[in-house]
Structure formats: structure tokens, C-alpha cells
Amino acid sequence: LAKTTQPISMDSYEGQEVNITCSHNNIATNDYITWYQQFPSQGPRFIIQGYKTKVTNEVASLFIPADRKSSTLSLPRVSLSDTAVYYCLVGALSRASGSARQLTFGSGTQLTVLP
Amino acid sequence: NAGVTQTPKFRILKIGQSMTLQCTQDMNHNYMYWYRQDPGMGLKLIYYSVGAGITDKGEVPNGYNVSRSTTEDFPLRLELAAPSQTSVYFCASSMRDRVANEQFFGPGTRLTVL
Structure with a gap:
């Protein structure tokens, strides 16, 4: 299983950009x-997904370095309503076997x- | 669309009792999942299904059973409830040939075993 490590908590002020990093050293080739x-x-609730480089949608950006051993979720100009727990999920669904383990x-x- | 619905919202069981947590989705998703979330922890995969009639174990399947007779429904069965099964249970679903892991979650069932 790909193990992930995130900071337990972060504080920010309204209007600031927040970056949350997730470490996943043993990520597999097929993992998103x-x-x-x-x-x-x-x-x-789903926010964003990526495989490599940078992905951006209407609410966040996701930065993934070339080695893919970490990723950073970036939330621009946060508001009070962004107070929540943010989870990093690493894995893949194999189309061939359907394995989600x-x-x-x-x-x-x-x-x-x-x- | 109602999305993913779960019943009941809350339940208290005595040790050794059994119950079924219900999960239904109306998005015609092939993949369905059951997770448990202990206080202050992340989600752990219990069982999943890639389609009607096909189920497989996740990370923590012991003490649980599932069935998938239709695309819409994916019930989770606890046969002999134990205090260690006190948790919040989430059901989720996703499309097969879409973005991998974009799962849609239900509101959860909070289960207490005393």
C-alpha cells in the first residue's frame, strides 16, 4: 500500500494562499x-486529481514534481468556509482487474x- | 439525482448483534466502496465492488460482508458486532471509465457498539 504523510494541522488567514503537502515515497507507476x-x-468531497506536473481547476491547483514522491495542494485566497480536513489519496483502479486495494x-x- | 444515500444515519448495537448498513446510488456507477473512519483518522477501505455480482476485500475486511446484486445497491453486513467496529461508515461510488478515484461519498452511518 502506498503510505501517505501529511501535516496534522495548518492555520491560515482569510485571503491567503494555502499549500498543503503530501508525501508518498512509494507511489506506484499507475497511481494517481x-x-x-x-x-x-x-x-x-473530491477536489482535484493529477498524475504529474500541474493540474488546475476552479477551486484548487495540484503540483506534482517529476519524481512524484510528493504533491502539493494549493488553495488560493482561502475563506472561513474552507476550514475542513483535507485528505491526500494515492492509488489507482486497475481497469484490468478492478483492484482497488x-x-x-x-x-x-x-x-x-x-x- | 440524490447521489449516494445511506441508511441509517445512526445506530447503537449491543455486542454480538448483527445489522446491515444500506447504500444506494442513482448515478449508474459501476464501482462502489465501503470505508470506515475512526475518530481523528483517515478512511480505510473495507470492501469494494466493480459491478453487480463482483466484490473484493479492501484493507480491513474482517468482521464484515458485502453483496452486490444490483448496480444501485451495495449493503454492508456486520454479523457479530464488536466494540472495535464502533466507527463512522461511508459508502462511495465512482464511474469506471472516468477519472480514476473521483469518488462520490454518502453522508455516512455512525455506529456505536456497546
Whole structure:
């Protein structure tokens, strides 16, 4: 299983850019890197996914270096409503076998946005 | 679309009792998953299914069983509840030939075993 390591918590102020890094040293060739957001008493919600280099969508950017042993989720201009736990998920679904045993969630990073 | 729905929202069991956690999705997704989340921890995969009639074990399958008779439903069965199964259980689904791992989660079932 690909093991992931994230900071336990981070604080930021409204309007700042926040970068959360996930370490995944033993990532496999077929593994994708996915980030989820989770609010209390809710299921996780997909934010962004990438395989290599940089991916950007309407809410975040994901930076993945060439060796793919880490990834950084970047949230631009955070607001109070971005206070949540952010999870890095490394793994892949094999189309051939359907094997999902490699799906591994990290312990998550509690982001607190302060006014 | 309702997305992924789970019932019940809360449940208290006594040690040794059994129960079924229900999960239904209306997005016609092939892949479905069951996770558990212990307090302050990440999610751990219990079982998953790649389609009706096909299921496989995840990281922590002991003490659980699943079945997948239809595309929509993926119930999780606890046969002999133990205190170690106190957790929040999330069901999720994803399309097969889309972006890998873009999973849609249900609201969860909070289970306490006393």
C-alpha cells in the first residue's frame, strides 16, 4: 500500500494562499494522486486529481514534481468556509482487474482559516 | 439525482448483534466502496465492488460482508458486532471509465457498539 504523510494541522488567514503537502515515497507507476475535502459529519468531497506536473481547476491547483514522491495542494485566497480536513489519496483502479486495494487515504490535514 | 444515500444515519448495537448498513446510488456507477473512519483518522477501505455480482476485500475486511446484486445497491453486513467496529461508515461510488478515484461519498452511518 502506498503510505501517505501529511501535516496534522495548518492555520491560515482569510485571503491567503494555502499549500498543503503530501508525501508518498512509494507511489506506484499507475497511481494517481487525489485530494478530498471533508467537513464535520459529512462524507469527503473530491477536489482535484493529477498524475504529474500541474493540474488546475476552479477551486484548487495540484503540483506534482517529476519524481512524484510528493504533491502539493494549493488553495488560493482561502475563506472561513474552507476550514475542513483535507485528505491526500494515492492509488489507482486497475481497469484490468478492478483492484482497488491500493487506495490509501492519509490521516488528513486540519486546515483552520482565521478571520 | 440524490447521489449516494445511506441508511441509517445512526445506530447503537449491543455486542454480538448483527445489522446491515444500506447504500444506494442513482448515478449508474459501476464501482462502489465501503470505508470506515475512526475518530481523528483517515478512511480505510473495507470492501469494494466493480459491478453487480463482483466484490473484493479492501484493507480491513474482517468482521464484515458485502453483496452486490444490483448496480444501485451495495449493503454492508456486520454479523457479530464488536466494540472495535464502533466507527463512522461511508459508502462511495465512482464511474469506471472516468477519472480514476473521483469518488462520490454518502453522508455516512455512525455506529456505536456497546
